[in-house]
Amino acid sequence: MALSRRTLLAASTGLLLSSAARAAFPERFVRFIVPFAAGGNADTVARLVGQGMTETLGQPVVVENRPGAGGSIGADMVAKSTPDGYTLLIGPNGPLVNNQFIQAKVGYDTLRDLAPIGLTSIVPHALVVHPSLEAKTIAEFVALSKTRAIEVATSGYGSATHFTLERFAAKTGAAVVHVPYRSGGALMPDLIGGSARAAMTEFSIPLALHREGKVRIIAIAAEKRSPVAPEIPTMIESGVAGFLAGSYVGLLAPAGTPPEVIAPIQKALVVSLRSKLVLDQFAKLGIDVVSPDLMTPAGFTAFIKNDLALCREAAKVAGIKPN
Structure with a gap:
């Protein structure tokens, strides 16, 4: 059936309006959902990065804390939000990776229900001990632990530092x-008082x-020494190949968010992460800025897949199971 000139004109006009609407993103404020209470690492990063992105986007970035279930409540909320770019998740390891190994029902799949935009930052993990422990390297x-297993504290069962501890023990043969x-x-x-003799924790x-x-601090699990504490060696330097x-903290949108919307968000993210404001504050806090390839959707997606594989293996070896 032939289409009338009016129908064709209406259709083409609709397409133009749709494209214009997308090109105008954002037309209002953007929400960063932090799945933890205010004051933590993810919240700090969200507020710093959001402040930098506001100028580039031309609209305010508003940080909203939605804590609960180790970050799963906030992440699930974003996963089920309208994929229009106005509700984004800025989340760490827990809700993105770790929770699926320790929670019987998470409610979402990170790589299926969320669209990675870019990694923002990493705080290296560090092996830290009480000064009385007879181990400086x-x-x-490792040698001391083999004479008697060393109790090592972390930030919780199934936390990022717990998975790091189990990976460290498997890699080095340390008895912990x-x-x-x-x-x-x-x-x-x-740890200060000596009732805890060692810990695996965030370097900062x-x-x-x-x-x-x-x-x-015996060593940090980073590619290179930190400029704020250059005397502390990396684990790689220390023989843990x-x-x-x-x-880490990354920015994600609901799955199905159009590429035309993802693009300006990702551009604003990169501009913010390269700004003097963010770089100076990250340096003071001992937070590592990530490489440019990890600030992209493809790079961050690959990063999450790799972390999933590492944590899956650690969970298997250490017997980490859902509560």
């Missing part, structure tokens, strides 16, 4: 006993205490 720590705490900050008083948490001599681990 990774080799000495996992001691879960509520958070990385919660374990520090016991014990850094000030390390400088004061109250704890000793290829060992990298950290608490």
Whole structure:
């Protein structure tokens, strides 16, 4: 059946309007959903990065905290949101990867229900000990553990630092006993007091205490030494080949968000991550800026897939199971 000139004109006009609407993104404020309470690493990164993105997008970026279930509630909310770019998840390891190994029902699949936009940052994990522990290097720590298993605290069962500890033990042969705490900050008083002798935690948490001599950071699981503490070696330097681990934060949209919407968000993310404001604050906090390839949807997707594989193997070896 032949289409009338009016029908064709209406259809073409509709397409033009649709394209114009997408090109105009964003027309209002953008929400960053942080799946944890205010004050944590993800919240800090969200507010810094969002501040930088506001100028590029020309609209405010509003941070909204939706804590609960180890981050799964906030992540699930974003996964089920309208895929229009106005509701985004800025989340860490837990809701993106770890939770599926420790929660019987998460409610979403990261790579199926969310669209990675870019990785923002990584805080390397660090092996830190009480000064009385007779181990100043990774080799000495492993050797000491083989004479008597060392209790090592982490920020909780199934946390990113727990998975790192299990990977570290499997890689080095260290004999460790996992001691879960509520958070990385919660374990520090016991580590300072000596009732906890060692911990695997985010590098930024014990850094000030390390400088004061109250704890000793043996090594960090990063590619290179941190400019804020160049005296601390990496685990790779210390003989743990290829060992990298950290608490990361990334930006994701609901699956199905159009590429035309993802593109300006990702561009604004990169501009923000390269800004003096963000770089200066990250440096002060001991947060590593990621390489440009990880700031892309493809790079961040590959990063998540790799972390899933590493955690799946660690869970299998260590017997980590859903609660």
